Amino acid sequence: MVKIAVDTAGGDHGPGTTVYGASLAMRDNAGLECLFFGDQSQIEAALPGFADTSRMEIIAADEVITDEDDPLRAVRRKKDSTIVKGLKAVAEGEADAFVSAGNSGAIFAGSVSIIGQNPNVTRPASVTVLPTVSESTPHYLIIDSGANIAAKPEHLAQYGRVGSKVAEQLLQAENPRVGLLNIGSESTKGNAFTKETFQLLSADEDLNFTGNVEPHTLLGGTHEVVLTDGFTGNIMLKAVEGTAGILMHDLLEKIKANSSLAENDEKMMEDLMYSYINRYTNQDIGGGFILGIKAPVVITHGSAGEMMFKHSVEMGAELSKSIIFQR
Amino acid sequence: MVKIAVDTAGGDHGPGTTVYGASLAMRDNAGLECLFFGDQSQIEAALPGFADTSRMEIIAADEVITDEDDPLRAVRRKKDSTIVKGLKAVAEGEADAFVSAGNSGAIFAGSVSIIGQNPNVTRPASVTVLPTVSESTPHYLIIDSGANIAAKPEHLAQYGRVGSKVAEQLLQAENPRVGLLNIGSESTKGNAFTKETFQLLSADEDLNFTGNVEPHTLLGGTHEVVLTDGFTGNIMLKAVEGTAGILMHDLLEKIKANSSLAENDEKMMEDLMYSYINRYTNQDIGGGFILGIKAPVVITHGSAGEMMFKHSVEMGAELSKSIIFQR
Structure with a gap:
């Protein structure tokens, strides 16, 4: 099983797009599990009927780092954000990759400080x-x-x-x-x-x-x-x-x-x-990803739709198999 | 009347393309004259039936600067080339602009040394x-x-x-x-x-x-x-x-x-x-042109066809009306 930590709050469209896209990725990839970080009730409401709930977990993260936030400051202060909690799950080995459509500067800074450099x-x-x-x-x-x-x-x-x-x-x-x-x-x-x-x-x-x-x-x-x-x-x-x-x-x-x-x-x-x-x-x-940290982090466009988000989750899963991310 | 000095030898296709393209430009622009630099008999053979010979002149230039030539050395040594003679005609006020599909490094170097900088x-x-x-x-x-x-x-x-x-x-x-x-x-x-x-x-x-x-x-x-x-x-x-x-x-x-x-x-x-x-x-x-010399020089792709060359001649004519090239 490959476990992907998904930031459900990031991007222009919210959980309706991110949760749906990740669910499509799980549907098409039997070996995929998702940890959904965000607002529990919004995530539950966004889950499509075909979602295999045995391969997913919802982890409450009540803060959101927006595109207006200063990246470094936000990563330091918003400890309950989807980005910080999702990256921590990867750093601690609970997930194999992190995927987000959120503030790319914050994801980048958080990846370096929380996951650590290669x-x-x-x-x-x-x-x-x-x-x-x-x-x-x-x-x-x-x-x-x-x-x-x-x-x-x-x-x-x-x-x-x-x-x-x-x-x-x-x-x-x-x-x-x-x-x-x-x-x-x-x-x-x-x-x-x-x-x-x-x-x-x-x-x-x-x-x-x-x-x-x-x-x-x-x-x-x-x-x-x-x-x-x-x-x-x-x-x-x-x-x-x-x-x-x-x-x-x-x-x-x-x-x-x-x-x-x-x-x-x-x-x-x-x-x-x-x-x-x-x-x-x-x-x-x-999306794109970061080269030079210890685990895969995929950053996709804020405007990503369901299919683009699905492909970002699949990219995270594929990257986690690379030799450069073995730990 | 606007007079364009045309390098008939430059480019991949030779006078058949450059002379034909320039003739199309003359046909569509009554106020345009061309000075054709190159091999007299080749230029005559390439002239289409519709060409208005009262608005053109052929000036023999027997050397060709090829793409393999070193630009600076070629400009210094090949005094009888289409590029050097064409640029001289512009420098001496016999033509208003120079157009070529030839060695762009040589055209650039020659423009600076022969026409002079703005x-x-x-x-x-x-x-x-x-x-x-x-x-x-x-x-x-x-x-x-x-x-x-x-x-x-x-x-x-x-x-x-x-x-x-x-x-x-x-x-x-x-x-x-x-x-x-x-x-x-x-x-x-x-x-x-x-x-x-x-x-x-x-x-x-x-x-x-x-x-x-x-x-x-x-x-x-x-x-x-x-x-x-x-x-x-x-x-x-x-x-x-x-x-x-x-x-x-x-x-x-x-x-x-x-x-x-x-x-x-x-x-x-x-x-x-x-x-x-x-x-x-x-x-x-x-083509493109050079900014920073005293007269317009248009450099087009070596692969330019008749229509692209025609448009390059027209660009030379238009540029010669700009205040930055008034002398």
């Missing part, structure tokens, strides 16, 4: 799983996607090592291909930071480092892991997700408005568009 | 025009999209001032909205570089600075000018163009392969997809 990673990073159009390499990890904006070359070298291990489990990839995000593929390209990082990664014999990689080739499925500082990674992530989401919605509107298509053809085209939107805005994948 | 810009930048889904703000400028990768805050302040002027002409925008590319919209977000740049831009009373902006909102048409260092700008540019191009081609393939649509409906959907591909991979816009 000794092989000096500064924890955010990891986002991004989709590709390739059937053989459908996803890749971007590390760091926004946490460590003043990264040093040695941090990226650590992300490469630990990130490769986690990609083996999460992406079912043997000998994951690791690239360094850069503005050209030649080894001499980039700024002082990328040049120094390139040397460190090249020297690591345990790493399948393929060299520099540019953003537009990644979507074709060329790598399992791409390394970058948190500033550049966050810009790239938002550019990719934003472009996919806005363009697909715009195209969908055009199809709906101007189409002379027959009704069933229009429906078919709309379904195709929604499948692209869900895939390329990460609904199908779930 | 005294208001310490380090020239690359500008790319990107499309949005908005009807009221269909395009915006990204400065710098890849030239000055070790930018200082004062460089971006200069780009804001000069870039606003050029946006007024090129985008027909009054009081262009200027944003600073960042990983969050709050003024406290980002790294030391963006924080210092934010202060400089805020202090400039001549600038319509709106604050920080994230990549995913730009596609909605929120700004006319977005400022960033050349490294981040190049990553964003390739992420946006790459995502749009790869996703749209993937979707087009799916429509072609699996569709049960009637033939004319399939054709309609394909046309719609191609219109998106052309718009969002910049075929409809043309």
Whole structure:
């Protein structure tokens, strides 16, 4: 059994979405159990009829850390919050992973202070799983996607090592291909930071480092892991997700408005568009996670719907099997 | 009359594409003249029947700077190249703008040494025009999209001032909205570089600075000018163009392969997809240009087809009317 600590209060939609999404994950994964942290009566009201109550437990947590809260202060003061209690359950071995759509700064800070750091990673990073159009390499990890904006070359070298291990489990990839995000593929390209990082990664014999990689080739499925500082990674992530989401919605509107298509053809085209939107805005994948702490913590969008939350719970379960989180 | 110096040799396709594209631009713009630099007989062979030969001149340039050439050395040594001779024609006032699909490093280096720098810009930048889904703000400028990768805050302040002027002409925008590319919209977000740049831009009373902006909102048409260092700008540019191009081609393939649509409906959907591909991979816009030199130089993709090259010639003509290039 894998036990997931679920923050039912976090996110824009509350227990109606988080409890339902987690229940869907339990329904589809027989070996999954959930610890629901939050308001007992709200959680009970949100449980769908199909929920297997023998594989779940409700743990009262009466405080909520909101997006307006200062992360560090909130983690210190709101001891009865869903985030603090959920992370403690993971730290104490009562759960294998924590999943939340709440205040990402608080989750990050709480993860470091309550669960503790992985000794092989000096500064924890955010990891986002991004989709590709390739059937053989459908996803890749971007590390760091926004946490460590003043990264040093040695941090990226650590992300490469630990990130490769986690990609083996999460992406079912043997000998994951690791690239360094850069503005050209030649080894001499980039700024002082990328040049120094390139040397460190090249020297690591345990790493399948393929060299520099540019953003537009990644979507074709060329790598399992791409390394970058948190500033550049966050810009790239938002550019990719934003472009996919806005363009697909715009195209969908055009199809709906101007189409002379027959009704069933229009429906078919709309379904195709929604499948692209869900895939390329990460609904199908779930959230991101933190690299550099001792247990898996999945942080999903505040706006996550039931399906995205379900996939985040499943990601937490998958991550807990990785060698980097064995304890 | 506006005179454009055209490098007919640059790019993957040669005079058949560049001369044809420029001839299309002349056909659609009565006030346009072209100086064609290159191989006389090849240029003559490439001229389409509709070309108005009274508005063009062929100037022999027998050397070609290839993509394999070292930019600085090539500009110094290949005095008879299309790039060096074309830039000289602009420097000497025989043409108003230079357009090329050739070696971008050589064009950049040659522009600085032959045409000379704008005294208001310490380090020239690359500008790319990107499309949005908005009807009221269909395009915006990204400065710098890849030239000055070790930018200082004062460089971006200069780009804001000069870039606003050029946006007024090129985008027909009054009081262009200027944003600073960042990983969050709050003024406290980002790294030391963006924080210092934010202060400089805020202090400039001549600038319509709106604050920080994230990549995913730009596609909605929120700004006319977005400022960033050349490294981040190049990553964003390739992420946006790459995502749009790869996703749209993937979707087009799916429509072609699996569709049960009637033939004319399939054709309609394909046309719609191609219109998106052309718009969002910049075929409809043309190339980028250099900010910080005394005359307009447009650099387009080596792979540019006839229509993209046509639009690049038209961009050169439009830029030559901007106040920043008046001499």
